[in-house]
Amino acid sequence: MEEDAGLFTDMDGILKDEVDELENEEFGVKCPLGMENTAARSHPCPGKERSPDTQKAKTLATARDRVQASQLRRSLDLLDKEQEEKDLFLQKTRRELCACRHRMDLLSKQQANVAAEVARERKRNNMAAVGRLQAASCRLCLELEDEHVLQSTLGAVLQESENAMWHLEIKKGQLEDVRKSSHKEAQTRDRCLREHAAQQLCREEEASRKAERNRRLRTRKSLYTQRELGLRHQKLVEDAQKNHRVAVKFLKASLGRVREQERKEKLESHEHLQRRMDAVLALKNSIASNREALRKFQAWDRARAEQAEQLAQAEQQEVLAQGRDAFKHIFHEHRRQELEAQRRAFEEEQKLRKREIVSRILEEAQDEGRKRRRRPPAKATALRTLRDRTWNYISAFYEGKAAPTAAGHSLDREIETDPVSQLLLKASSESMQMVPGPTILEEETLAKPEIPGLWSEAHRQYQVPKEDMDRKPVGGTKMDKDILACTLEQLRSGVVHKQVASGREFKGRPFNSKPEHIHFKDFDVGKVYKKKITLINATYTLNYCKLVGVEQHLRDFIHVDAVPASHQGSHSVPHLQAAVPLGYRVSFEPPGPLSAGMSCEALVTFKPAINRDLEGTVSFLAQTGGFSVPLKCSTKKCSLSLDKELISFGSYVVGETTSRTVTLTNTGGLGTRFQVLPASEPVELEDSQSTLKLSSLYTYEGRNLDDRVTAPPSETLLEASTSSLLDIQSQKESVKSEDLKGAPAASSVAGMPSETQAEIALGEVTEGEIGPFSSVRLPVVFAPAIPGEVHARFQVVFSNPQCPTLYFRATGVAVDVPVWVPKPNVDLKICMYDRLYQDSVLVQTRSKVALRLRFEVCKELRGHLELLPETSYIQALASCSVQLKFLPRQSLPEDAGNYFDKDSCVLEAPMTIWVADQTKPVGFTVHAIVTTSDLELRPSTVDFGYCTIYEAVRVSVSLCNHSLLPQEFGFVGLPKFIDVQPSDGFGTILPLDTLQLDVLFQPTKAREYSFQLVCKSQINRCFRLSCQAVGTHPPLELSHYRIKFAATALYDTSVASLYVINSHLATSSLSHRAGSGDLCPVGPTSFEFLLPPDTPITISPLVGTVLPGKRCLVRVAFQPTLPHQLVNQEALQTPNKEMQAKPLQKDTATQRKDRRVQARPGQAPALQKQELEVRADEYRAAQATLARTFQGRFDKFVVPCVVASGDVKDRNGLEPPNFSPHNTLYLELWCPAVAPAIVVTSDKGKPIIDFGDIAVGHRSIKRVSLQNICPEDLALDFSVLNPRGPFFLVNTPSKLHAGKTRVLALSFSPQESVLAQEMLEVITKRGTLTLTLVGTGVASVITCSLDGDVLDMGCVLARESVSTGFKLQNDSSLPIQFSVQLDSLLWSRSSVRQELPQFLTSGPQRTEVVGTQNHSGQSVFSVVPVTGILDPGRAQVFTVTFSPDHESLYFSDRLQVVLFEKKVSHQIQLKGAAHEHMMFVEGGDPLDVPVESLTAIPASNPEHREEAEELKPILLTLKYVQHDTDQPAPPATRELQVGCIRTTQPALKKTAEFSLDGITWLQHRGFSIEPARGFLDRGQTKTINVSWVPPADFDPDQPLMVSTLLQLRGDVKENYKVIFVAHVVTGL
Secondary structure (H helix, E strand, C coil), rough: HHHHHHHHHHHHHHHHHHHHHHHHCCCCCCCCHHHHHHHHHHHCCCCCCCCCCHHHHHHHHHHHHHHHHHHHHHEEEEEEEHHHHHHHHHHHHHHHHHHHHHHHHHHHHHHHHHHHHHHHHHHHHHHHHHHHHHHHHHHHHHHHHHHHHHHHHHHHHHHHHHHHHHHHHHHHCCHHHHHHHHHHHHHHHHHHHHHHHHHHHHHHHHHHHHHHHHHHHHHHHHHHHHHHHHHEEEEEHHHHHHHHHHHHHHHHHHHHHHHHHHHHHHHHHHHHHHHHHHHHHHHHHHHHHHHHHHHHHHHHHHHHHHHHHHHHHHHHHHHHHHHHHHHHHHHHHHHHHHHHHHHHHHHHHHHHHHHHHHHHHHHHHHHHHHHHHHHHHHHCCCCCCCHHHHHHHHHEEEEECCCHHHHHHHHHHHHCCCCCHHHHHHHHHHHCCCCCCHHHHHHHHHHHCCCCCCCCCCCCCCCCCHHHHHCCCCCCHHHHHHHHHHHHHHHHHHHHCCCCCCCEEECCCCCCEECCEEEEEEECCCCCEEEEEEEECCCCCEHHHHHHHHHHHHHHHCCCCCCCHHHHCCCCHHHHHCCCCCEEEEECCCCCEEECEEEEEEEEEEEECCCEEEEEEEEEEEEEEEEEEEEEEEEEECCCCEEEEEEEEEEECCCCEEEEEEEECCCCCCEEEEEEEECCCCCCCCCCCHHHHHHHHHHHHHHHHHHHCHHHHHHHHHHHHHHHHHHHHHHHHHHHHHHHHHHHHHHHHHCCCHHHHHEECCCCCCCCCCCCCCCEEEEECCCCCCCCEEEEEEEEEEEECCCCCEEEEEEEEEEEEEEEECCCEEEEEEEEEEEEEHHHHHHHHCCCCEEEEEEEHHHHCCCCCCEEEEEECCCCCCCEEEEEEEEEECCHHHHHHHHCCCCCEEEEEEEEECCCCCCCEEEEEEEEEEEEEEEEEEEEEEEEEEEECCEEEEEEEEEEECCCCCCEEECCCCCEEEEEEEEEEEEEEEECEEEEEEEEECCCCCEEEEEEEEEEEEECCCCEEEEEEEEEEECCCCCCEECCCEECCCCEEEEEEEEEEEEECCCCCCCCCEECCCECCCCCCCEEEECCCCCEEECCCCEEECCCEEEEEEEEEECCCCCCCHHHHHHHHHHHHHHHHHHCCHHHHHHHHHHHHHHHCHHHHHHHHHHHHHCCHHHHHHHHHHHHCCEEEEEEEEEEEEECCHHHHHHHCCCCEEEEEEEEEEEEEEEEECCCCEEECCHHHHCEEEEEEEEEECCCEEEEEECCCCCCECCCEEEECCCCCCCEEECCCEEEECCCCCEEEEEEECCCCCEEEEEEEEEEEEEEEEECCCCCCCCECEEEEECCCCEEEEEEECCCCCCEEEEECCCCCCCCEEEEHHHCCCCCHHHHHCCCCCCHHHHCCCCCCCCCCCCCCCCCEEEEEEEEEEECCCEEEEEEEECCCEEEEEEEEEEEEECCCCCCEEEEEEEEEEECCEEEEEECEEECCCCCCCCCCCCCCCCHCCCCCCCCEEEEEEEEEEEECCCCCCCCCEEEEEECCCCCCCCCCEEEEEEECCCHEEEEEEEEEECCEEEEECCCHHHHHEEECCCCCCCCCEEEEEEEEEEECCEEEEEEEEEEEEEEEEEC
């Protein structure tokens, strides 16, 4: 209440102050327009009636009310603020009170624990621990009392604060009405302000509309002006572009002409080279073919000689077998062959001479005909000369009117009827014409004129009269005919023109023929054949069709007027009538214009005159081009065949007879006579010998002719010059001799009795005539007489020489048992174990009575095979069947014995059928391949290991089929977290095949999985695959498990981001665990990405820690590069290509070098590799070339991310975190790489701009050329360089056109000695090109070979010296001047000596730089050299010598390297120790000071050095740290170093010895010393380890102090007193 009174008092004061302010004349209140109107409506008194005093009083009252209301609102705000502060104070006090109570509870618990520990230690009688625990209990009691006091204080403060809060609530209730009224007034005021703002907004909008109209007017005016300027500019641009296009057009035309000329020249040169290459290849082929033909002929000659020799030997054996004289027979046979060959040669010579005479007579007749046409008819002679008589004789001979002799008649008939003889005649005439000698003789003997002197050269030639010369022959001369033919061709070419309809040009055959081919088949000479063809217009519009004729070789026989060609020219050359092959008559009238799709007809008439095949075409001419119809005429031919070549009679009982038939079919149009004979009998048809001989000769000679046709011209000429008619005659004689030799042999064989021919014989029809398109059935009879298998072979010969001999065989089996099995081999194919297979075996009988049969299975297979029924009856001449059941067991290989082959799994089981009253059984064999049906899964057990719920694990499993049959399989009943691929685990596996299957496991939650996968085969066999896995739920997860980068250019970088999220917030959740193991602890969790080697992937950060509920941003960068090996290969190929392009010009030295390189082939790759590594420019050029031709690449990477609990920062030093392999996450990256859009063309494509070494303060400029290799223009943007750095981009082009090149200028100006490097990115929409800017600011920089700043010289004997060295190398490109200084020799050293030693002023730390020096005044350390100059890249060796003159452990100095007499580059601390004797001891607590006193210098007496027995103390303090835990504490340890100095002085002992006394007593006191005794070589140091553990009777309040004696025996005997001080320290 007192506060409220004070508050209202303040309010009254404030009201008075505001009233005073209102009375001031300058004070005025501005009311909004709406509020004034409201006031006017509420007070409707007119202003004229109001007095000034009244108006002033009302104004003051209104102002006082507003001020009072404002004061009330302020009071309310203060009350609200105070209440809020009180509330916050109450909450804070309550939290502190709760915390105090919590601490009190903890202290109470700790006090109880301490009391329990005290009781426990008292029982153990550990008074030290009891005292320590009692002190801790007292401390806890004091803390508990403090907390009680704090609790009472906080309770009082809380009570007071709650009372104040109640008072404030009462005050707020009292001012509630004031609050409501002020709230209403505030709403009214806000409404007035909104209305005023709306009116003001209307006025502003009106003003803005006016301003907008003015702006639009100004904009229109400016647009009009700009449009005028734009039109004018556009016109100028168009004119410029037009002129540019004209110039470009002329330029392109000029360049096109130049390029066309170059292309023609290049094409001509290429064609010239190609022609030369073709000629060379043709020559090589010709040579090869000649060699092959020669080898072929030689092989044929050898084969014929071998065959002749074999025949001769066979004939000799036959003659000897008959009991005759073989030598005599062979002699007579050779004599007969010689006579026959002479006779044939004579006959052939006569034939050739006749043909030659006929040919010359024909030539003379043609010449006479030409002369007669030239001579006038009146002067023709009527006398018949010898030439006319000879001509008439030959014509009559060919017409058949003359009666030649029998030999001549047979020869002429053979020539006339046989085309083979005509072919031989032609070949022989040609061969005779090629021999010049005999031809000249024949001309001289036969060609004699009737009138002597008529053919002499002196005879005056006949002069043709002038009137006869003017007279032209009928039909015109040859020149007239040629001119007429050319004219017709020109007219025809003018008739043909292109046909275009609807914008399309017709191309192709103008007329289609129906039928497409004209074929006259199986014609007879003398008959007339007609065929009609229809020509259909296939063009787009009207077309014409005209008959042109036929081909050149048929043009003389085809006439439009249907006159046969054979009637022409008969009066002049009547003997040529036999050479006319056929006659045609094509009746065709041009139909006129034909529309598209219309047709016309043509009638082709064929009247054959000779029996010969012919092919040709009938040509027509259309408006769009010519076309032709193929024409073919074929003679009648025989086409004979047998329906079967093997007759199998099967099994028949002896005495029975059966027959089979063979059908001989003629599908040709010519009939012939046939005869069926056994294959061993001679042929008895007429002319059969001559037919066979001629056919064989025709075949042989045809083969030779074909070979000659295919042979090259050179070989043909060679053969023509060396061959003669004697070869052909000898071939014919050899054929005849072979036939004659074979005839008696065949007759002898036919004369011997043959059982086969008696059992299998021909039927009634053995010969006869077979007509065209007919067939004949030939019976074959089988009458077995003796049991066994019978074979016979028969041949069918024909009278037509063109028909080959046909052969067929007959087989049969004669048995003496009436019961047989038609299928003696029962093949069950491939069978599986434990599967039932059945088949039916048919048994037949020839017996005429019923028989009882008993079926028997061999005893080895009775458990696997069964024949049902075992006993059966078969009726007479009937058959019965027995059921075969085969169920192979797994024991079949062991049971079957020899019947089963284990390697091939083939079973051959003999079955027996016993017939009653018969001793010989009937057997048949069961064949089967038995295989297993097993499928094997490898491995049999699959362990997926640990797999997180965010991924799937794939394991490959092999499915092996051990069966010989394909099997279908499928994985059934798969769990939801398992998938088998391919084909969802279903498919077919081939025999003895292995399939690779992928089993995918993706757990759904964290637990242990153990299950089996069932694979079923087609026969319902199950094969199980045991699987086990552990599903884990890691505490971390990735926001994305797959990142697909955009297409990134080579050496560009694409960056993607993802988050590593820690979703493990509470331990109550049982999901974050590995299987059924321990839960992952809640807290910070670390991760690390393990990148595969040699991957273009960068992840930042690789290692990090994520707090619970937080996430960490990870950036993944992809920068594709070219493989190093590919670039090396390209760089190696580039110089090889250049070397191949140059001509090979090597001198003698180069050849020697090549031979040396070839002698060492193993060193060539190494030298090439070294040369490539040295040539970095070639590497970059190859890299740029490959980048230009890069076709793109797509890679996939899987990056594991391991997870570990705890923070990475908490690990000690290099200790790796305890990553859990079970919680590993995997990140899949899809990385497509493409060719860059912009490449660097300068400096062989090197993207690194190296400015080199630049002096500080200088500037260097380099230029880089960039080329756009993509097909579009690119806008360029550049990254920002460091504004305070040494690099600067001079020019910045904004655009780079396609295929163009721009130059960038870059500058480098270093301001300090530093290696500067920055990345400049050229950014385009198709990628980023990164340029690396590198430069070095050169300053004086040297490096030292020492690892640290301390050079320890070690221990030496006093008055001896030791030296060591170190190097300083100049790593800069400038020579450096240096100087070396020692601090002990500096002039400032005198002032330092006047000061107090540091061990008197500061702590015991030894921080002095310059330590003990020699007593002689000389420096204990010396360095050479002192000054000099270091060249760039060179090193200088400094030698430091340590020469002490007395014993001390604190020799030290500092060496400074000063550059250019200003800069201190290196400071090296020099240290060393000196001893009077060889052995020394180091270690222990310091017992002296590092500064020696010069007051007493001990004199060294060498005579008493060996008798030094003074005890030197060594103090070792050991602190045993005892913790409050139950675990035993580690022992306290210290070390002593015992060494032996290497010296040049001679010594009696090569080794030194040390030993410690009282080891057993020390062990009782808890000390352990290793080793207690040992030997040392010179320069060797050993460590003595001392450890201490308090014994059971040790008093922790009293430290333990013991001592022992250490003896050193080197050059002298030294004794050291080692004092051990041990005490126990309580750990925290």
